[in-house]
Structures are given as C-alpha cells and as structure tokens.
Amino acid sequence: MTTELRSAQWYAGDDRNAYIHRAWMRRGTPADAFGRPQIAIANTASDLTPCNAHLTEVARSVRDGVLAAGGTPLELPVMSLGETQVRPTAMLWRNLAAMAMEEMFRANPIDGLVLLGGCDKTIPSLVMAASSVDLPAVVVPGGPMLTGTFRGVALGCGTDVWRLSEEVRGGTLSTDDFIESESAMIRSRGHCNTMGTASTMGLLAEALGLVPAGLAGTPAPDSRLLAGAHEAGRLAVDLVAVQRRPSDVLTRASFHNAIVTLAAIGGSTNAVVHLLAIAGRVGVGLTLDDFDRIGSDVPVLVDLQPAGRFLMDDLHRAGGLRAVLREVRDLLDPSAMTVTGRSLVDGLDDALVWDDAVIRRRSDPVLAHGGIAVLRGSLAPDGAVIKPAAASAELLRHRGRALVCDSSAGFQHRADDPDLDVDADTVLVPRGCGPRGYPGMPEVANLPLPRKLLAAGVRDMVRVCDGRMSGTAYGTVVLHVAPEAAAGGPLALVRTGDPIVLDVPARRIDVDVPAGELARRVPDPATTAAFAAPTRGWERLYVDHVRQADTGADLDFLIGSSGSAVARESH
Numbered sequence: 001m002t003t004e005l006r007s008a009q010w011y012a013g014d015d016r017n018a019y020i021h022r023a024w025m026r027r028g029t030p031a032d033a034f035g036r037p038q039i040a041i042a043n044t045a046s047d048l049t050p051c052n053a054h055l056t057e058v059a060r061s062v063r064d065g066v067l068a069a070g071g072t073p074l075e076l077p078v079m080s081l082g083e084t085q086v087r088p089t090a091m092l093w094r095n096l097a098a099m100a101m102e103e104m105f106r107a108n109p110i111d112g113l114v115l116l117g118g119c120d121k122t123i124p125s126l127v128m129a130a131s132s133v134d135l136p137a138v139v140v141p142g143g144p145m146l147t148g149t150f151r152g153v154a155l156g157c158g159t160d161v162w163r164l165s166e167e168v169r170g171g172t173l174s175t176d177d178f179i180e181s182e183s184a185m186i187r188s189r190g191h192c193n194t195m196g197t198a199s200t201m202g203l204l205a206e207a208l209g210l211v212p213a214g215l216a217g218t219p220a221p222d223s224r225l226l227a228g229a230h231e232a233g234r235l236a237v238d239l240v241a242v243q244r245r246p247s248d249v250l251t252r253a254s255f256h257n258a259i260v261t262l263a264a265i266g267g268s269t270n271a272v273v274h275l276l277a278i279a280g281r282v283g284v285g286l287t288l289d290d291f292d293r294i295g296s297d298v299p300v301l302v303d304l305q306p307a308g309r310f311l312m313d314d315l316h317r318a319g320g321l322r323a324v325l326r327e328v329r330d331l332l333d334p335s336a337m338t339v340t341g342r343s344l345v346d347g348l349d350d351a352l353v354w355d356d357a358v359i360r361r362r363s364d365p366v367l368a369h370g371g372i373a374v375l376r377g378s379l380a381p382d383g384a385v386i387k388p389a390a391a392s393a394e395l396l397r398h399r400g401r402a403l404v405c406d407s408s409a410g411f412q413h414r415a416d417d418p419d420l421d422v423d424a425d426t427v428l429v430p431r432g433c434g435p436r437g438y439p440g441m442p443e444v445a446n447l448p449l450p451r452k453l454l455a456a457g458v459r460d461m462v463r464v465c466d467g468r469m470s471g472t473a474y475g476t477v478v479l480h481v482a483p484e485a486a487a488g489g490p491l492a493l494v495r496t497g498d499p500i501v502l503d504v505p506a507r508r509i510d511v512d513v514p515a516g517e518l519a520r521r522v523p524d525p526a527t528t529a530a531f532a533a534p535t536r537g538w539e540r541l542y543v544d545h546v547r548q549a550d551t552g553a554d555l556d557f558l559i560g561s562s563g564s565a566v567a568r569e570s571h
Helices: 016-025 031-035 055-068 090-107 122-133 159-170 175-185 197-207 223-242 252-264 270-282 288-295 312-318 320-327 408-414 451-455 515-520 525-530 537-545
Strands: 038-043 072-077 112-117 137-141 148-150 153-155 373-377 380-386 397-405 427-430 477-482 499-503 508-511
Touching: 038 055, 038 090, 038 223, 055 072, 055 112, 055 223, 090 122, 090 537, 112 122, 112 223, 122 137, 122 197, 122 270, 137 197, 137 223, 148 175, 153 175, 159 175, 159 451, 197 252, 197 270, 197 320, 252 270, 252 288, 252 320, 270 288, 288 373, 288 380, 312 320, 397 408, 408 427, 427 499
Parallel strands: 038 072, 038 112, 112 137, 373 508, 397 427
Antiparallel strands: 148 153, 373 380, 380 477, 397 499, 499 508
16 A cells, blocks of 8 residues: 555655655654555644634544554644734635645645634635645534623624624623623633634535534534544545545535535625635636525525524534535535545435524524625626625615725724714725735624714614625625725725615615716725735735635635645655
C-alpha cells in the first residue's frame, strides 16, 4: 500500500530526501508509521476563536480513531477566524484562510484530512481549501453551546444581543440588567446556539455529504461529539483506501440538497456566499438564482431563533438534522453521495421527530415558503437576497424614502439623534459595505433602529445594503446587493429621499427614479472617498481580486482546483 499513498512521495526509498523527511518526523514515531495513511487533523482551535477552543479535545478523539483504523494522525493547526473578535470582519480573511490551508494541505505529506471547524468562517474556509486540493476529507463540526438562561428566560446568543441592546436604547431595559445578562449568555463551550451562520454551516456540511450522518448539530459538550469524532478519524483512513475525494461528493445534487436544507432549517443568508464559493472550487455551476428556484418554496420546519422560538440543543433532542431531512425527503436529490459512500437519504426512515414543536411537520410549518428569496431590480441588477423567515410579513411589500449613509458606524452615531429625519416607513440604506467597499463585506446591514422610533414601539424597518447580516440577527433586511456601491453598482447613486420599493413576492428591489436621471448621476465625492482602496498587504490583494457577492466573494485567482500534486523536492 505504501506506493499507493501520496505520502510515499516523501517517505518511501533510501535516498537523501526520504531520509530527511523520515528522520525529522521520527521523535519516537515507530518506523512502520510512515507506511500508513497520513491523516492531517486540520484544527481551527484558538483561544481567540472562543467557539472553537474545545476542538483540541475533539482532535484527541479523532487521533484515537485514526490510530484505531491503522493510520498515522498528525495535528495541523490552521488559520482560525473568531467571528466575535477580529476586526474589521472575519469575512475579510475567509479567502486567505482557505488559501493558506490549501497550500499547507498540498505542501505536506498528507493522504487524508479531518477538518475541525465551528465558528462561522472556519467550516467554509476548510471546505474551500479541501475542495481545491481534493484530498480525501471528512468534516467534524464543533457543535453549538448549551442554552443559557437569564432570570428564567432562555438566551439565544447573538439574537438576544441584538434584541436586548435595542431594548436598552428603547428605554425598556436598564443598562445594568443588560450587562448582568452577559455572564449568562455563553453557558458552555461551542458556537452560537441559534440558527446563525455557525449552526447553519455545520448542518449544511452534512447536507453536502461531508459529515457522517447525524453528527452535525451535536452540542459541543455532548460526549457523543467525541464518539463521532473518533469514528470520523476511522472514516478518514477508509476514505484514503477507497480514494473518495471532495470532488466525488460535492456534486450538483449535493448542492441541491444543501439549498433545500438551508430553507427547511431557516438557515443564515451567509450560507449563500459560502455555498457559491465552495461550488466555485469544485466546478459546479451554482448560481444565485438556484437558491430561489430550488429553495424558495421549501417550508421552514425548524422553529429556532432568530426566525423562531427554540435553540440548537432543542433541535438535537427533537431529532436533529436527519429528522428534518426526513420531512423534506421528497424534495431531496437521492443521487447525492456522502463521505460514507451512502446516499444522503439512506436511513431516513429511522430519523424520527421527537418534538414537533421544534421540528414542525410539513402540514404545520413555521413558514410555508421560507427559503432565501433572490431579488433583482434597478438597485440590484446582479441580485440581492432576503430571508423572509426573519423579516416582518407586513414589510415584505413596502415603499419608503431612502435615508442613505456611507458609513454604518457613522449612522450609529446619528441613530440616537432625536431630530433625525426618519419615520417608520423610511428605508435605511447603508452602503460601502460590500466585499471591496469595507473591505470584507461585514455584518452591518441590520443597522440599529433610530432611538425615537424604538421609543415609539417600532421594532423593524426595511434596510437595503451591499453588506451582510449576522446569521443570528433578524429583520427585513435586503442583503448582498450586487454590484456593490464600491464596484460601481447603482447603490452608489441613491440619494436620501429617493423612493425605494421592495416587493419580495415579485422578487424586486428598485429605486423609483427615472432610468435616465439615475444614469446621469455620479457618486457624491464623499461617497467615493469612503471607498478608498487599501494600499498594501492582504487588504490590497483582496480588493484587487475579490469577486462580487452574487458569485460567492471568492478571489478570482482561487476559483477552481489545483489538485494535490507537488512536482518538486524541497532539498
């Protein structure tokens, strides 16, 4: 088997280079370890990525599984992105993390991969990297935290940050009570317990076929996560033996199933840019319109915050993702294969719903047509998205005058001004928040509501932005407007007072200004200045090469795959 292993290119033989590769890796390693499948455990654990800090413990279980199956485990710390910590936005470095991981996977004597991620950008970047290098790989999601409570009420991390902070600004919650709730929100290890981006991407990784059946969504403190990690280590060795690669699993059928799943779980809009980017790496021609075509009529069945009531450990006890998939089995493509070699739909007869308040039946959905809606119009010629499940039903058709801001931070300072010219019908238009404009496409689209409207009882307004919204957030927010303002999109030409027309059923987002007038306009000098490009470093490279949101916001030179071949020796 040694000659069949990729790692044999490093370790086999008796020449000087093979000697160097083996000798420096010995350090107590037995001689026969070099003839076994070399399994890298790509670990995004970091103290500065608190949602992933427990993955070092998970990695130990993976290691045990690799050893039990006859492989050699090798822990490989990789770039980690902490959503709550890094500025200006973790999305700025998703592509950098994917690029660095890909190069390390290719450069090292590795036969297979176990990918450990949890926090929002870590699973997407790991999958993008593994797809481009196309080594056998399995994903182990780190899992959500347990539910914390404050004064007897369950807290959805992220979602309740937005809700409680607005209550403080609206005068219905004291600052002292708000700060006191902080210590109760994060109860345990793990990522956000709402259906935010981390939960969404963990579940979608399983829907794509990259996670062993039933593992995604297991709470981080649950011992069954460690048992599943052990089995994933064993599976990685098997994947090397049969040479089952991401390119075998990530087919058009698997992306179809991921889109159906995204709708059924009421998942994050951020999944759109991540799935598009992953598809670009494996050469699947996924488009923004596929999300509407495949998913818009899929019912939302999972009653979780921010679109519903419950939290991730409730979903797990209610039956988990497999029970959700059973409810929508007729909408899934049965041809999609998983890393186990079985179809995603195999075994769904045994996936029962144990609490139909959490996982609703098809006859009683949270929302009958809840998938991501793709909008187009004079404001978004290349598309924009909205999550109807997180929006206010009465605002899905709306007309209001624009209040434009070229800086989300600047608007936050103005939001408390009692003289701000705004009412409940106003459409807030933050721009300069796209991939190039910020740069990095941050989660700032759900602007805080003006204080005077909060005091009057208003809790939602239409917002239109070229940036993103946190997966834990809610509201009637049109996102990912493409082209973005900084790339010359029409959003740069909108002026305060212009009528904005949103019609989600008709899939339209428009500025009601004559086309001729809009064509004659030029961006305000202050707007252009706000989009000034960085001069050096990663930000400069990113701005020069990032694509727009409608294609996944990957870098143009990273699209596709380079495989795992390395033609030259290092000595």
